[in-house]
Amino acid sequence: VTPDLSTHVLVIDDEEVIRLGCERLLKKEGYRVSLAEDGPAALALIEAQDVDVLLLDLMLPGMDGMEVLRRVRRLRPHVVVIVITGYATVEKAIEAMRLGAYDFVSKPFAPDHLRLLIRRALDSQSLHRESRVLRETAARSLREVSTEQSRTRAIIRCMDEAVLVTDTRREIVLHNPACLRLLAASSRIAVGKRLTACLRDDTLAHMVDRCLDEGISSSMDFPPGELSARYLRAHCAPVVSEENEGTLGAVTVFEDITELKAVDRLKSEFVSVVSHELRGPLATVEQLVYFLRDGMAGPVTEKQTEILTRIYLRSHELIELTHNLLDLSRLEAGTLIRDLEPLPLAPLLAQGAELHQGGARAKRIEITIDVADDVPPVAADRTPLATAISNLVGNAVKYTPEGGTITLDLTRRDDEVVVSVRDTGLGIAAEELSRIFDRFYRIKNDKTRWIPGSGLGLAVARDIVRAHGGRIEVDSEVGKGSAFRIVLPAFAP
Numbered sequence: 001v002t003p004d005l006s007t008h009v010l011v012i013d014d015e016e017v018i019r020l021g022c023e024r025l026l027k028k029e030g031y032r033v034s035l036a037e038d039g040p041a042a043l044a045l046i047e048a049q050d051v052d053v054l055l056l057d058l059m060l061p062g063m064d065g066m067e068v069l070r071r072v073r074r075l076r077p078h079v080v081v082i083v084i085t086g087y088a089t090v091e092k093a094i095e096a097m098r099l100g101a102y103d104f105v106s107k108p109f110a111p112d113h114l115r116l117l118i119r120r121a122l123d124s125q126s127l128h129r130e131s132r133v134l135r136e137t138a139a140r141s142l143r144e145v146s147t148e149q150s151r152t153r154a155i156i157r158c159m160d161e162a163v164l165v166t167d168t169r170r171e172i173v174l175h176n177p178a179c180l181r182l183l184a185a186s187s188r189i190a191v192g193k194r195l196t197a198c199l200r201d202d203t204l205a206h207m208v209d210r211c212l213d214e215g216i217s218s219s220m221d222f223p224p225g226e227l228s229a230r231y232l233r234a235h236c237a238p239v240v241s242e243e244n245e246g247t248l249g250a251v252t253v254f255e256d257i258t259e260l261k262a263v264d265r266l267k268s269e270f271v272s273v274v275s276h277e278l279r280g281p282l283a284t285v286e287q288l289v290y291f292l293r294d295g296m297a298g299p300v301t302e303k304q305t306e307i308l309t310r311i312y313l314r315s316h317e318l319i320e321l322t323h324n325l326l327d328l329s330r331l332e333a334g335t336l337i338r339d340l341e342p343l344p345l346a347p348l349l350a351q352g353a354e355l356h357q358g359g360a361r362a363k364r365i366e367i368t369i370d371v372a373d374d375v376p377p378v379a380a381d382r383t384p385l386a387t388a389i390s391n392l393v394g395n396a397v398k399y400t401p402e403g404g405t406i407t408l409d410l411t412r413r414d415d416e417v418v419v420s421v422r423d424t425g426l427g428i429a430a431e432e433l434s435r436i437f438d439r440f441y442r443i444k445n446d447k448t449r450w451i452p453g454s455g456l457g458l459a460v461a462r463d464i465v466r467a468h469g470g471r472i473e474v475d476s477e478v479g480k481g482s483a484f485r486i487v488l489p490a491f492a493p
């Protein structure tokens with residue numbers, strides 16, 4: 001510590017010679033110095049100002065030095081006190097140190113000795129101060145950690161969603177009251193137990209396994225009766241430490257979606273009823289307009305034919321929309337696909353081509369069909385699967401310009417059957433490929449603007465194929481064409 005004017009030394013001694021001697025010496029050292037000749041004067045000064053070091057004579061008239069020391073310790077516990085004693089009072093000096101004095105110096109003392117003593121005292125004071133600050137900081141952060149922990153615990157406890165945390169050994173390490181409430185009836189959840197030992201059903205345990213082994217999050221719905229009397233949606237995510245030391249466990253959050261599902265069912269029913277009711281009148285409109293346009297109700301002018309053709313096409317679009325909406329709501333309700341039978345697919349390809357032959361011919365598009373020899377049947381419900389194939393062929397016709405070609409192939413690939421629909425049409429940009437199967441999604445650009453559609457055809461096709469245990473693959477290149485493939489497991493008797 002370099003002494004400077006901010007270090008304040010107070011000298012308390014009744015002997016003026018000593019007071020002035022100290023003052024001269026210490027001022028030369030660069031300290032700020034104050035003097036007091038007795039206890040009360042010193043205490044008044046200490047109360048009014050910050051003092052760093054106290055040179056205290058123990059033999060004072062009136063209030064004795066020991067008493068002054070006691071009061072100073074109470075008033076300013078961090079002030080360094082050095083006591084000044086005569087030869088005969090070394091015992092007193094030791095008692096003073098017991099009361100908290102830092103050291104003592106005997107009269108008469110050498111200036112160098114006092115200088116050194118004060119330096120050491122200041123060094124030790126600053127060390128003390130630093131360690132005090134460190135101790136306080138440590139205590140504060142400990143307090144913060146513990147409030148943070150209890151706050152997090154409280155939040156998890158009060159959550160409406162059920163929370164279940166498992167470690168890498170698949171043992172439960174944490175659950176909240178909502179978890180017990182939602183899963184209690186069907187499980188015996190307890191900290192320390194393995195997940196498989198708590199639940200009747202293994203599906204959740206598999207989900208957690210996948211999360212821990214592959215480190216990816218996933219969600220899954222559990223209908224009433226599987227995990228709980230309620231409809232639950234489980235989201236499972238890996239727990240990763242901030243230092244990224246790998247997966248520590250898995251946290252699964254269960255959301256009660258019973259009401260959501262009820263509303264969803266109502267929506268499906270509503271859509272289904274409305275689509276069904278619209279279909280009849282729309283079909284009549286389409287038919288009547290067709291009659292009118294073809295002159296079956298009397299002659300029509302060229303302009304009228306043009307208008308009637310547009311009405312006919314628009315009502316046809318509406319009918320398609322009602323078909324797609326009805327299919328989707330039936331898919332959601334699980335009523336679209338009913339009877340699976342061993343079904344050869346070649347006739348469905350012919351049917352799909354036939355349905356769209358009119359549209360293709362109008363654009364001078366040629367449709368060819370190629371069926372390999374050894375293709376086994378698939379287990380399918382004929383009508384919906386025909387819809388899926390027809391939607392792909394319909395798109396190929398819609399999105400292929402005049403004079404193009406469409407090829408329908410039926411082949412076998414190991415244990416799978418592949419229906420491929422290839423066109424020489426507009427093609428689809430790579431960044432759009434992930435979205436074209438979304439409901440109502442349509443690619444909007446100058447080429448597609450005037451092509452009618454609802455954005456539901458591919459969504460319906462994909463859901464139908466999935467419900468048969470299959471998938472749809474797609475390759476496409478803008479300006480060259482697209483290839484959609486329906487891949488289904490071959491029927492195994």
Ligand code: ADP
Binds near residue numbers: 396444456
């Ligand atoms: P819609 O044809 O009614 O718009 P779909 O769900 O059948 O709806 O298709 C979604 C979008 O995917 C279409 O809007 C179109 O942009 C694109 N698409 C589908 N099939 C093809 C295809 N064979 N060639 C080019 N684009 C296609």
